[in-house]
Amino acid sequence: MSKFEFPQSIRSRPVWGTLEPRAGKHHLMIADAQGAEAILDVATPELMTGAHIIFIAKGTDYGDKLRALNPAQYYEGPSYEAAASRIQRVLQDAKMSTQVYLSGTESLMGQAMRECTNAGIPYTAVQTEHRGSTARRMQCVHCKGITEDVAIDPFVCSHCGLNLFVRDHYSRRLAAYQGVCIDAEDPGNVPPSKGIYE
């Protein structure tokens, strides 16, 4: 059960799609954790002859299945940060007939999407599919610190310690949702935290 139906929200909130095979000579596929399932679903032998899969396992065991697809190139890394320089290098050398497929958490897709748009790929041309955790990558709008894997609302900023309300307001440039102090007017008056989608 790795698919999640996100509720309708403001326009700023990214809308993720469903991966489908597209025409192209090169296929760059970047996934984390359960995102591997979306790649397993979309993979065809034709796509795999030109595919470069970059997978961040996050403790899952999809690696062997992805390798068994026999992509032209396969890389598995321990974290997005560890894979970032590889992603940047691949995009730097990529040609226009490259299709990009992103799947997994919003944090992975957001950050990889940012690399794609920095490289000059229109964001509307990059395919995405959410799978797995619904936890968010949050920016504290006060101290600008990033807190990864936020699943509850409100939460405590891991940098400055403010109590932050989880907004659907999203920044493509930062690849993060915005967290705003929830008790600025009345310090200490913080509602109990619950799951973001509860």
Add this chain to the structure above:
Amino acid sequence: MSGAEKIDVTVTEIVAVNELVTRFKFERTDGGLLPTFSGGAHTVVEMKDGAITRMNPYSLMSDPMDQSAYTISVRRDDEGRGGSLFMHNNVSVGDKMVISYPVNLFSLDLRAKKQLFIAGGIGITPFLSQIKQMERLGGAWELHYACRNAALGSYVDELLSAHPYEAHVYYDDEKQAIALEELLNGQPVGTHVYVCGPKGMINWVRATTEKLGWPREAVHYEEFLAPQPGKPFEVKLAVSNKVIQVGEDESLLEAMERSGVDAPYLCRGGACGQCETRVIDYSGNFIHRDHWLEDDEHASGEKIMPCVSRFEGKTLVLDR
């Protein structure tokens, strides 16, 4: 008054570029400065040809930052409806003319890491201003320009001497052709392609980019359609409460203007979408020629682009 704002200009120079193409220079009649524009923009030139006012769009080819004058290049079309022939035969230095403010339906996407220009024949003109803009911005660009032969290759010498590394020229009569698939395949991520030329060339580039998986957002094209003559037909304009006749050699838009109806327009070539008009009732067949409406809209019988499209049949009632 529909269309872009007008500017009164004087023709200050006419140069025969080759057997088919003539260049015209316009300066403001009041001596003032013209607006700057962006590479790829066009102006609509009004031609008083006897009782008929022709309005044809031409790409501006001068430096977009040069406010002293605009230049356009007009290719003579002996088979056309007469606009280009009027420019070639009836316009002299010193003539007063009216042109529109620049309108750009073919602008550069400045987010691109590199601009790839593909031109066919007179389709070179918008790229001449875009190249000047790119040179000013210092951005990466490359031109692939196909023309019939050396004698008809407008601005080939200027391009090759000023930009020996960026400009590439191909002559049909020497069996030179753009190796399109290889060219497109080799482009780095972040490249945008722009094509202006005959319909066949535009379709070729669009189909090849689609096959290679280029994003649609990175493929830009401009093709001005001249309205084609056709059988005369009658139109009822419901809002104006007029019944008008569209002659063999005029467009529906021109017939509306002749009847004193202020219909919206911008490009007059089926590209911009400004003149889109709702059909209230019809009995007959549409001859859609624009590339603004989608195929299903063409089939629906609910919309028409009066600048280039026509009608054959008994009744046509428009919401205008």
